[in-house]
Each structure stands twice: as C-alpha cells, then as structure tokens.
Amino acid sequence: MDLNNIKDAFDRVTKKQKVSSSKSQEVIEQMSQEIEQALSGIQSATNSTSPQPDHNLILTELKAKLKEIAPLGQLEGTQKELNLALSKYIKLLEKHFNPDISRSYRNVDFDLHTVNQIIASHFYREGMFDIGDCFVNEAHEESVVDRKTHFLEMYQILESMKSRDLGPALKWATTNHEKLQQSGSDIELKLHRLQFMEILQHGRRDEALKYARAYFSPFANQHLPEIQKLMACLLWAGKIESSPYSELLSPTHWAKLAHELAQQFCNLLGESYQSPLSITIAAGVQGLPTLLKLMNVMTGKKHEWQSMKQLPVPIDIDQEFQFHSIFVCPVSRDQASEENPPMLMSCGHVLCKQSITKLSKNNSTRPFKCPYCPTEVEVGQCRRLYF
Amino acid sequence: MEPLANGNSTVATATTASPTATSLPSLHAGVPSSKLSQLTDSLKLEHQFLRVPFEHYKKTIRANHRAVEKEVSAVMSGLSDAADLSQDDAVQHLNSLVSRLQGLKRKLEDGSRAEHLQAQRCRARLDHLESADADNISEWNNTRLKRILVDYMLRMSYYDTATKLAETSSIQDLVDIEIFYEAKKVIDALQNKEVAPALAWCAENKSRLKKAKSKFEFQLRLQEFIELVRSDNNVRAVMYARKYLAPWAATYMKELQKVFATLAFTSNTGCEIYKVLFEPKQWDYLMDQFKQEFCRLYGMTMEPLLNIYLQAGLSALKTPFCYEDDCTKEDPLSQESFRKLAMPLPFSKQHHSKLVCYITKDLMDTENPPLVLPNGYVYSTKALEEMATNNNGKITCPRTGLVYNYTEVTKAYIS
Numbered sequence A: 001m002d003l004n005n006i007k008d009a010f011d012r013v014t015k016k017q018k019v020s021s022s023k024s025q026e027v028i029e030q031m032s033q034e035i036e037q038a039l040s041g042i043q044s045a046t047n048s049t050s051p052q053p054d055h056n057l058i059l060t061e062l063k064a065k066l067k068e069i070a071p072l073g074q075l076e077g078t079q080k081e082l083n084l085a086l087s088k089y090i091k092l093l094e095k096h097f098n099p100d101i102s103r104s105y106r107n108v109d110f111d112l113h114t115v116n117q118i119i120a121s122h123f124y125r126e127g128m129f130d131i132g133d134c135f136v137n138e139a140h141e142e143s144v145v146d147r148k149t150h151f152l153e154m155y156q157i158l159e160s161m162k163s164r165d166l167g168p169a170l171k172w173a174t175t176n177h178e179k180l181q182q183s184g185s186d187i188e189l190k191l192h193r194l195q196f197m198e199i200l201q202h203g204r205r206d207e208a209l210k211y212a213r214a215y216f217s218p219f220a221n222q223h224l225p226e227i228q229k230l231m232a233c234l235l236w237a238g239k240i241e242s243s244p245y246s247e248l249l250s251p252t253h254w255a256k257l258a259h260e261l262a263q264q265f266c267n268l269l270g271e272s273y274q275s276p277l278s279i280t281i282a283a284g285v286q287g288l289p290t291l292l293k294l295m296n297v298m299t300g301k302k303h304e305w306q307s308m309k310q311l312p313v314p315i316d317i318d319q320e321f322q323f324h325s326i327f328v329c330p331v332s333r334d335q336a337s338e339e340n341p342p343m344l345m346s347c348g349h350v351l352c353k354q355s356i357t358k359l360s361k362n363n364s365t366r367p368f369k370c371p372y373c374p375t376e377v378e379v380g381q382c383r384r385l386y387f
Numbered sequence B: 001m002e003p004l005a006n007g008n009s010t011v012a013t014a015t016t017a018s019p020t021a022t023s024l025p026s027l028h029a030g031v032p033s034s035k036l037s038q039l040t041d042s043l044k045l046e047h048q049f050l051r052v053p054f055e056h057y058k059k060t061i062r063a064n065h066r067a068v069e070k071e072v073s074a075v076m077s078g079l080s081d082a083a084d085l086s087q088d089d090a091v092q093h094l095n096s097l098v099s100r101l102q103g104l105k106r107k108l109e110d111g112s113r114a115e116h117l118q119a120q121r122c123r124a125r126l127d128h129l130e131s132a133d134a135d136n137i138s139e140w141n142n143t144r145l146k147r148i149l150v151d152y153m154l155r156m157s158y159y160d161t162a163t164k165l166a167e168t169s170s171i172q173d174l175v176d177i178e179i180f181y182e183a184k185k186v187i188d189a190l191q192n193k194e195v196a197p198a199l200a201w202c203a204e205n206k207s208r209l210k211k212a213k214s215k216f217e218f219q220l221r222l223q224e225f226i227e228l229v230r231s232d233n234n235v236r237a238v239m240y241a242r243k244y245l246a247p248w249a250a251t252y253m254k255e256l257q258k259v260f261a262t263l264a265f266t267s268n269t270g271c272e273i274y275k276v277l278f279e280p281k282q283w284d285y286l287m288d289q290f291k292q293e294f295c296r297l298y299g300m301t302m303e304p305l306l307n308i309y310l311q312a313g314l315s316a317l318k319t320p321f322c323y324e325d326d327c328t329k330e331d332p333l334s335q336e337s338f339r340k341l342a343m344p345l346p347f348s349k350q351h352h353s354k355l356v357c358y359i360t361k362d363l364m365d366t367e368n369p370p371l372v373l374p375n376g377y378v379y380s381t382k383a384l385e386e387m388a389t390n391n392n393g394k395i396t397c398p399r400t401g402l403v404y405n406y407t408e409v410t411k412a413y414i415s
C-alpha cells in the first residue's frame, strides 16, 4: 500500500510540533532572562550606595518588557500552523482508510461467554498456554482448561520432534494405532521409518535391523514395497548420503511429518487443523470491504439490513474458505437446496429442479429443449445430483 | 503456448517462461493483481490502527501547550499584581516567578519526551502497514489477529492478558495498552461507585466532549445527586444540584426535573420510574457510557474489532449446509459455539456455482471437472482418476459405499 502522502503529512505534523515546542522553550527562556535581569537590578540597588533606580520602577519596566515580548501572541502563530497540520492528517486518514468499519455491524449482542470460550480454545490450540491460562483466570472461563491438556500433549510431541526426539510421537501413534488405521492414516509407519533412518544414518546397522524387525512387521501387508525399500537401505548404513536412498535423509521429512502429525492429532481429537477463530477472522477481513461497500447503497435502509436473512451480494473470499459446494442454477439464479435440488439432464447440463419443472411446463412426458445445447430432454430422465 | 505468427516463437517462449528475469523489476512480481487489491482493501480497514495513537499524540501536544499557556499567563498576571511591594517582597516575588518558569521548563521537557515517544509509535504503525506484502502476508495476518485480540482484551478490561499477549508477541507498539490504562482508572472508580476520576477525565477533555454534545458529565452529576438523596442528605443534595446541575438545566430540563423529584420519593420509593434511578445498574450504565465516550474521543469503533471481524467472517462463511451433520470440521461453523454466534446473522450469497470435491476439497472447475457416479454423487475428476488407478478401475463412493467401474461415470457441465 502506498502510504507516502500520509507519511509526508505526518512528517509535517512532527515538524510543526517541534517548531512549536522550541518556540515555547524560547519564550520561557526569554521571560526567565528578563526576570532574572530585573532581579539582579534590584539586588545591585541594595548593595550599592549610589542612587539606583527604585525596585518598583524596575518592576514596571519588566512588566512593559514582557508585554512587549507578548509571549502568548508569539506562540499563537506556530500553534495555528500545528493545528492545521494535525487536522489535515486526520482528514487524510479518513480519506484513505475506512473511517468506520463498524458501519455494517448488526446490532446483535454476541454472548460474552461463547466468545471467551472460543478465544481461550484458540490460545490453547495455538500452543499459547501461558496466555490461555492468564485469560481463563481473568475472564473466569475455567471450564475451557480441559481443552488445554489435549493440545499440551500435541505441543510436547512437536517440541520433541524439533530436537529430533521421536519418542513421544511414537508413543502417541502406538496408543492410537487402531484409530489411526481406521481413519486411513499411515503416520505410524512414517514415524517408524524416520526413526529407522535416524538409527541407520549413525551407522548402527544391527540396531536398525532390530528396530525394523520389531516395528515394521504389522505394516507388511499394506506397505510391502515401502518396507522392502527401507530394508535395502541397510546395505548403505553409515553412507546413505551417497546411496540411491539419500532423499530419505532430507530434513524436510521432519517438517512434513510434524505437520502431518499435528493434522492427525487434531483429527483424532475431532478438531479442525486450523484454528476456527483464525479462519473466521481471516474470512471477515476479506468479506468486510464488500459489506462496507454494500452499506453505501443501503443508507436509509438500516432496518432492512438488520433483519436480512441472506446477504444481497456475493462476498468474494478465497477458496480456502469454501467448505461447501454451492450450486447456483444458471437459469433461475437460485441457490440449490434440499427442496430445490440440482438435476442432471441427459445432455450433461445441470439445472435446479424448479427450472426444469418450468421449462417442461409441468409436463413430465413431453420433451423440452435444454437451454444450453440443442438436446431434447425428458423430465423423467433427469437425475438428482449430490455434490 | 500458442506459436507466434512471426516465427519468433522460441524467443517469445523463453521470455514468458521467466517473466521476472526479463520484465522490469516489480515490487510484486508474480503476485496476481486480485491478491494485491485484496491486500489493499484489507489495509484500508486499519483506520483505527493509525488514528488512535495519533489522537493520543495530539492530546499530549495540546496538554503541553495548555500548560505553557497557563503558566505563562500566570506569571504575567503575577507580575501585574506585584505593585507597591517592599524591596524584599519584590525579590521574593520575582524569585518565585523564576522558579515557576523553571518548573514549567522541566514539565515541558518531560512533555516533549512523551510527544516524541508517541510520534514514534504513530510512525511504527505506518511502517507496519507498509510492510505488509505478498511475501510476509501469513505472518502479518497472524500479527493482525493478535492485535485484534489485544483490542478485545482491553475493551473487556482483561488487562493482564492484553499486556501478556502484547509482550510475548512483541507488538507493544502496535496496540493501545497505555491508552486503555487511562480508561481503567475511571472504570475501576465507577465500579466502586466513585465519580471523581470520571469527572476529572471530563474536565481534561472538556472542549472535545462539548463539541460532541456529550451528556456524560451531566449523567455523572445526576448520579452524585442521587447518591446524596439515597443517603438522606437532602440539604446537601439541594446545594449540590444548585451548583452542578443547574448549569445543565437549559439543555436537559426534563431529566433534571425527573431526578429532582426523587427528593420527594426517596430511595425506597415504590414508584417504578424513580425506583430505576436508585438501582445499582445505573452505575453499569455509566460505565458503558464512559466506554462509548472514550472510544469516540480516540476515534475507535464502539464495538471491539474482534466482534466486527467475527460478524463479517461468519456471514461470509454461513451457508445452509453448515447446520447439517455432515458439515466438515474444518468449517468453523461446524462448531456449536460458532453456530450460536452466527445465528442472528445473514447467510452468504453466491451468484455462481462453487463446487468443492468431497474427497479432495479441491475446486471442481474446467481444469478439474465434476464427474457423476450412477447414484448421482459428484466428485472431481482428479479424485476419481486416482481412485480408479489405485483400484483396478473400481470406484467406491465414499458417502454410500457403492462400488462402480470408472467407465460408468459421466460428465456434468456446470455453467
């Protein structure tokens, strides 16, 4: 984003502010000097015998002098310029940014308790345990602490993996062997493979062989080629770098496996891999500009906006936020639903049921022409689709 | 790549293959323009991020200037008062003026330091906004979420969490903890049913509150009056009203009369309209009122940023399918808590079909067209091809368990 003119305007503010504050200092300095001069004038009058001007006379002179300096008048000019720069900067911000992003906010009260629980869960699942604890205490949401223990285990496993210790990860995979197999994950074998390569890399061939015998056999049925390849690595124990299997040593395997483990861990917990709070806020950041633009045409219809059941405009958000298939009938522009499902016509084009009923004029035997190709279609041959 | 008519196709291919090498160096080479405009749009939401520290800066500048004005004119009038003094008195008087000016000078130096720090903070925010680009966007977004959370904590008075989160993420300059601590003093006092700090705050921001036609000070005064009535201190209550409520009479006559009538009813009145005035929730109301005034003064949104973004995000994500049992758990709206928040919000809208493969979660478009099994279930070409290759041409529908041959699938054309 180009912020140069905003930065310039800000520099102007600081410049004027510096001028103004040095002007103030100057005035104060001047005043002090005049007063001190007057003081020493009075004091020298006391000490000398010769006739000196009366102290009251000195005071009167001082008054006149200070009035002449007219300190506040001097400050006014610089202050005016400073004020100008200040308000100009604020105007510039209002022009270049959305000055009120709450314009599309619906006046509904979010349940405090629900929001707080979402936040506490977010801290724990992101591994911010201290902050999560602090928040749970401060907001009195103690019931969320249960969630902490699960994620604590996950972060301990990942922490160990960072220091190349697979112990906790393997322990978790073994404990959850059944569940992992049910969900079709081969992460347990992948962990054993990594451990096996770790042993081999240090040249401990016998130990590696022992390890393979102990742990690979349960996977023999499903992953035989993989295991054969690993066993062949035994031939290159200690010099795998220069073997055809050098790729197996790549440190990216550790990072990838850590990522996969986190995914599987969340999956077994019944949790999403990414924090739902992060996802929703990110979607909100992408959607909000459209909503604010919408408000420009909704002015005067504030009430309508507050009660709308569906947004009147589409919000363009990234595909990563698209969790459901939405079928929009190309004829009626309606979103398909359970009552009005998408139907496949014999030509391969898809319309929603209501459109097909309309096109066939409610006659299920008389063919009608597909609006997108020359094919004649019969209602009876249309099939419901499930996306 | 289409061959070019002028026969220069090899050269042309070479240049298009590596656009960064031959085209002029661009700041965002290779980033699609839609992504960039999306980024710009999101940065435009950051008004408060720049405005709040600037208001703080402005406030400090004004306070410093006021201090100078006040002290200088005090010295001037101190000087004009000094007439017909004895010599000793004159010396003493002038000495006191000099030390007064010295005090001002020190105060001004402190003030300058504060101004400088606040200017730095404003600049840090500009720099932070400027630093957002395609390369660091995920980290930048992470920081944004943390900023939004700190804002939430501060508004809900979870100061410890706010401070801790800001410190551990090193984003102190990007959040407004200091400013909210100013509010904390007032809020804590109101919680203890004390109005003095709130009144002091009103005095501090007098001209701006007046400009915004704020009623807050009047409401504080009313509450103090009510408290005097509550404690049966009627004489003092009347004196108080004369001094502090009368000036508001022109603007808020009706309310004034109503509150004044409490003198007749006292605090254990059965009359509903008056009973309300004595309820403790009046203090909560004052607290809310203060928070609103405070946010307005600093150019903040009335709602926490978190709530604003959550609402927008939930609306963008909300589809009728989210409330069905098979909503994927990657969708925040598969969770009860998110569903609850989304309840009063509108559903999103699509003008064009957006189909996501049930198996791979990939978009099904012309690159990866949807295929239909004989049972009407639709999956992406990529998913079914892979399944067929791995299973000797057999396809198992993951949602119904039915098995088909890959040859049985047909194409669907989605426009």
Ligand SMILES: [Zn+2]
Pocket: A345, A347, A348, A349, A370, A371, A372, A373, A374, A375
């Ligand atoms: Zn057709």
Ligand SMILES: [Zn+2]
Pocket: A323, A324, B319, B321, B322, B323, B327, B328, B331, B333, B334
């Ligand atoms: Zn959903």
